[in-house]
Structure formats: structure tokens, C-alpha cells
Amino acid sequence: MRSLSIIYSSIIAENLPILKRLLLKRSVFEEIRRESEKAYPLEACGVLFGRLEGEEAIVSKYRSLRNVIETPGRFWFSEREWMKVICEERKLGLDYIGLFHSHPRGSPIPSPADRHRMLECPGEVWVIAAYEPKKLFKLCAWVILDLNWSFSKIYITVVQEGISGSHTA
Template identity: 30%
Template sequence: MTGPDPGLVVPTAIRDRILERAREGAPEEICGIFGGDFEPEGQSRVRSQYPAGNVAETPRTRYRIDPEEQLAIFEHLEDRGEEIVGFYHSHPRGPPSPSATDEAQATWPDRSYLIVSLEPLEVGSWRWREDGDDERFDRERIVLE
């Protein structure tokens, strides 16, 4: 028997806060990390979100979380007994799907990558999959609660 289809369960309040932050951060991309319950093949559940500064050289078209800030967030998650569920960022003028740069920089297998598009306003989520030489993003369902 298999588990539920891969998906990302997101509290509405967290989704709304990320949308608000994406609007406030435009025209630059915003980014952050999700904490909660990680399920590689099933539904991961977001319990918290941790905004991070975007230190990319071109923050209007790229995002990069400072490695020291990322480590501090990971340590905070561990202290709270949470797992790394995934990451989020915005595309102020692009679709809610991974760009070629997003694909090239993805490094967390089976984690969710939520993308907020502002034009049009839409949210999409993707799982990064690595299977031998096959590396790709698979779309996943977002479940709001």
C-alpha cells in the first residue's frame, strides 16, 4: 500500500505571509525555508517558515540564501524538533515554476520548492528528484489548511 500522493500541506496563514512578503519585496525575489514534517514520497507538512535575506548578485532574477544564515535556520529547526521540509522564493515577473537557474541550483532531493508568482498571482510547488543521472522538478499538489 502506498502513501498519499506527494504534496505540500501549508497552513493558510503561512501561505498568506509569504504572499505578503513577496509583494513587499518586489521587484526583488524573496526567499526562505520551511520547517515541519518531511515525507520524501508522501505529504510533507509545513509547520513554520523562516524568511531569509536574498544575497544573490542579481536579486531581481535570482535568489541565494546566505550560507551562514541558512545554517543558523537549520540549527534552529533542529532545536525545535522540526525537519527541513523545503524552500520558497518568489518570481516577481515570472511563472510559478522552476527556472533553468532554479534547476541548476537545486540540491535538496525530495524537498519541496514553493514558488510565488506575482504576475499573475499564483503559487506552485515542486519536488526536486534525483534518480541516477535523472534530475528534475516534479510538480506537487499544495494542500491549504
């Protein structure tokens, strides 16, 4: 069964545009920061929605998911909850952009476990926050480009509400 998943992921990866920039609405940025603080010392997690425009993703909405792993340094969520949230937002006309999670007392770089999970959905954006009280809040976005585990950092721009797409360049 695992080999079918890899074949399916390969087909998906061949047809996805390569994102080079993530525009994150200020309200989404603030919500992610609050979720990271609230979950600390555990990892926060959620789903990002918006729209895809060529090489840009405009993230206009964040939906929190419950971290079902109650161990510091790990996260995952109920796939049923994840699918339900995606279906609800797609009905509203939003594109699924990817996942968010925090790294308490860590860096915003994908861990080996993160990279393994990212390989399951090439092209899916992973936004990772480094959160620790009284420290600088850092946010980075990543995407797996192919089945060779090459992953790429995506440039993030936090934008005010009402600003979208290439008009901000």
C-alpha cells in the same frame, strides 16, 4: 569536489520518500504572500519547516532569509544564515521541508538556474510563487527526483490552523 557532491546527493535521493502532497498552513501561505509583495520587484526567499508524514509534508512554519543577490530575477541567501535557521528549528522539533522564493512578474515554474540549484539537494521541496501587483498570486511546489534532472510538481493544499496530515483528504 563536485563529483563528491553528486555522489552524496545520489545517496540522499535513494533514501528519501517521494512527496506527493504539501499541506501549507494558511498562516504560512499569508506570510509567503506578504514576503513576495514586500520584496517586489526583487525575489523573496526563505525556509519551510513542519513535519514529514509518509508522502505528505505539513508546512507549519516559514522563516524569511535575506536575498543576497539584489538583481531582479535572481535569488540566493547566505548559507550560514540558512544553516543557522535550520538548526534553530530542528532544536524545536521541526523537520526541514525546503525552500521558498518568488518569481516577480514570472511563473511559478523552476527556471534553469533553479533546476541547477535543486539538483544539489534531491528531495528538497522548492515552493515558488508568481507575484505581480494586482495579479493572481500563484504558488507551486517542486522536487527533483533523481540525478537525471527529472522534477515533479507536488500538489499543494492550503489548510486552516490545527488541521494536519491525512485527516484532511
